[in-house]
Amino acid sequence: MHDELDQLYRDVIMEHYKFPRGNKDISDADLANMGQNPACGDEIEVKLKLDGDRVKKVSVSCLGCAISVASGSMLAEVIEGKTLAEVKQIARIVKALLKGEDIPADINVGELGDIEVLKGVRKFPVRIKCALLSWTTLVDAIDSFEAGKTTEIGVSTTDDGVSYHDHDHTHMGT
Amino acid sequence: MEIINDTTERKTGRRCQNGCNLDIAGIRTDFPILTRKINGHDLIYFDSAATTQKPQSVIDAITEYYSLHNANVHRGIHTLSDEATTAYENTRRKIAAFINCDYEEVIYTRNATEALNTIAFSYGRKNVKPGDRIVITQMEHHANHVPWLVLAKEIGAELVYIPIASDGYLDLSHIHDIIDRRTRIVSVTHMSNVLGTINPIAEIAALAHKVGAIMVVDGAQSVPHLPVNVQELDADFMAFSAHKMLGPTGLGVLYGKRELLQAMPPFEFGGEMIRKVTFEDVTWNDLPHKFEAGTPHIAGAYAFGAALDYLNTLGMTNIRAHEIELTRYTLEKLAELDFIKVFGPTDANHRGGAVTFNDVNIHPHDLSTFLDTRGIAVRAGHHCAQPLHRLLGTVATTRASFHVYNTKTEVDIFIEALKESQRYFGYA
Numbered sequence: 001m002h003d004e005l006d007q008l009y010r011d012v013i014m015e016h017y018k019f020p021r022g023n024k025d026i027s028d029a030d031l032a033n034m035g036q037n038p039a040c041g042d043e044i045e046v047k048l049k050l051d052g053d054r055v056k057k058v059s060v061s062c063l064g065c066a067i068s069v070a071s072g073s074m075l076a077e078v079i080e081g082k083t084l085a086e087v088k089q090i091a092r093i094v095k096a097l098l099k100g101e102d103i104p105a106d107i108n109v110g111e112l113g114d115i116e117v118l119k120g121v122r123k124f125p126v127r128i129k130c131a132l133l134s135w136t137t138l139v140d141a142i143d144s145f146e147a148g149k150t151t152e153i154g155v156s157t158t159d160d161g162v163s164y165h166d167h168d169h170t171h172m173g174t
Numbered sequence: 175m176e177i178i179n180d181t182t183e184r185k186t187g188r189r190c191q192n193g194c195n196l197d198i199a200g201i202r203t204d205f206p207i208l209t210r211k212i213n214g215h216d217l218i219y220f221d222s223a224a225t226t227q228k229p230q231s232v233i234d235a236i237t238e239y240y241s242l243h244n245a246n247v248h249r250g251i252h253t254l255s256d257e258a259t260t261a262y263e264n265t266r267r268k269i270a271a272f273i274n275c276d277y278e279e280v281i282y283t284r285n286a287t288e289a290l291n292t293i294a295f296s297y298g299r300k301n302v303k304p305g306d307r308i309v310i311t312q313m314e315h316h317a318n319h320v321p322w323l324v325l326a327k328e329i330g331a332e333l334v335y336i337p338i339a340s341d342g343y344l345d346l347s348h349i350h351d352i353i354d355r356r357t358r359i360v361s362v363t364h365m366s367n368v369l370g371t372i373n374p375i376a377e378i379a380a381l382a383h384k385v386g387a388i389m390v391v392d393g394a395q396s397v398p399h400l401p402v403n404v405q406e407l408d409a410d411f412m413a414f415s416a417h418k419m420l421g422p423t424g425l426g427v428l429y430g431k432r433e434l435l436q437a438m439p440p441f442e443f444g445g446e447m448i449r450k451v452t453f454e455d456v457t458w459n460d461l462p463h464k465f466e467a468g469t470p471h472i473a474g475a476y477a478f479g480a481a482l483d484y485l486n487t488l489g490m491t492n493i494r495a496h497e498i499e500l501t502r503y504t505l506e507k508l509a510e511l512d513f514i515k516v517f518g519p520t521d522a523n524h525r526g527g528a529v530t531f532n533d534v535n536i537h538p539h540d541l542s543t544f545l546d547t548r549g550i551a552v553r554a555g556h557h558c559a560q561p562l563h564r565l566l567g568t569v570a571t572t573r574a575s576f577h578v579y580n581t582k583t584e585v586d587i588f589i590e591a592l593k594e595s596q597r598y599f600g601y602a
Binding site: 002004005008009014039040041042043063064065066067068124127130 | 537554556560600
């Protein structure tokens with residue numbers, strides 16, 4: 001069990017937790033969303049500044065555990081410069097990684113910053129929601145943005161919003 | 175039908191390490207789950223405020239009911255139906271004796287939450303008018319908060335909160351302004367599931383009754399841990415759950431004063447709760463059946479009878495004494511840790527054995543995962559009390575909560591694990 005715990009709290013995770021990236025607020029965000037884990041009360045706010053359909057700046061502010069903060073920090077690190085379509089693809093990869101699902105052969109997870117270490121969360125099923133919170137919040141924000149909605153801050157939950165196999169969103173009641 | 179308990183002598187014969195009249199080591203052998211290894215360690219179950227573990231007699235009662243007595247209640251005249259009905263109603267008598275009320279005043283529900291909802295939507299809808307006031311406290315579980323919030327919004331009534339003082343007790347300094355002439359319902363938790371605070375129910379009930387309001391008590395955390403007497407509290411309604419007091423899940427109790435229950439319309443409709451149905455009209459059954467529509471959790475009631483026998487054998491006064499000592503010890507040990515902040519009253523005599531705290535370095539989730547790898551089960555999160563957590567200035571806390579089977583030795587292991595967690599996460 002200690003080995004599994006060590007896999008969960010890898011140095012990389014703790015480093016992101018203690019020094020999260022993207023923690024500078026963006027005042028002129030193009031899209032923003034609040035995420036909540038209804039089971040534990042954790043809260044996260046994700047904001048993006050775009051340049052066309054590319055992510056120019058990211059801010060992630062998370063009131064949560066090491067896993068949710070670290071995952072949000074990795075998100076901030078990895079999505080900068082990516083198109084919104086690429087961001088959604090990365091979110092699907094993160095979810096597949098966490099759930100132990102197949103990842104298409106042409107994708108090299110090693111190229112996606114530190115997110116590969118998130119697979120250590122797999123052994124702790126109750127913590128998968130923590131790792132997913134920032135990603136579901138982000139994808140909900142992008143979907144709303146693409147559907148032509150404004151930057152009004154909605155509230156997302158950690159329920160499966162970014163399935164690799166199923167693009168439909170289901171919101172858990174809050 | 176009685177559950178025979180041949181271990182009475184052993185349980186009360188020796189003294190526990192706390193100086194109470196219980197043989198805790200002997201009691202622990204009655205709980206099979208306590209022999210489990212969790213992640214290679216002996217299970218230390220510190221989550222009894224969420225649900226307690228079950229003694230063998232309760233587990234056996236479930237099997238016994240389905241193996242020997244299973245039938246529907248109040249339906250047939252055959253032997254099994256009679257046995258099932260007798261068992262089901264016997265437990266109702268035991269519940270009545272346990273909280274000191276009459277047999278007809280005990281209504282079975284699914285849980286405390288359903289009992290509170292029944293009061294809000296049956297008594298509340300009938301008796302609360304626009305502009306009236308419903309009073310609760312800032313320390314309520316969502317189950318004793320949300321039904322009143324919804325009712326108040328629906329009716330156009332005002333929901334007012336008795337505040338909490340910084341020491342974790344209710345601040346009753348403005349209570350006469352809060353419980354005023356407009357007040358119809360006052361609903362207060364007897365013991366907070368987060369702060370552990372035991373509230374002065376009898377005192378608040380007197381104020382409620384003075385202005386003509388009724389007193390509702392959320393007993394989910396108190397009835398399992400203290401001797402509770404609804405006459406002494408002068409409670410008009412009280413709710414609690416079997417599964418938090420060594421009994422099965424899926425069964426709860428709504429206590430109500432007879433005249434209030436008689437005047438209250440049923441909450442659900444169907445079989446069992448009617449006296450006479452024609453194509454044109456219906457008349458309700460007598461208490462308590464008026465509020466028990468459909469086939470109830472008969473096996474659960476049978477097993478809950480075994481749980482009440484078990485608690486009675488130990489004695490609620492003895493259980494309370496053991497938990498006071500365990501809580502006092504835990505608070506004392508936690509106070510020695512400079513990285514731990516404890517919430518709630520510091521005097522174990524005025525609080526229950528639910529100890530909520532925060533680690534200044536480690537988030538409750540991470541701490542809980544760490545403790546789990548040491549076999550220690552605690553609760554992490556907002557404990558279904560989000561507004562209270564905002565008040566405490568945090569979104570989540572960690573809670574260690576006890577019942578009679580917990581020991582000081584377990585507390586010692588828990589304290590050492592907390593120290594180890596600081597080293598593990600790089601804070602020491």
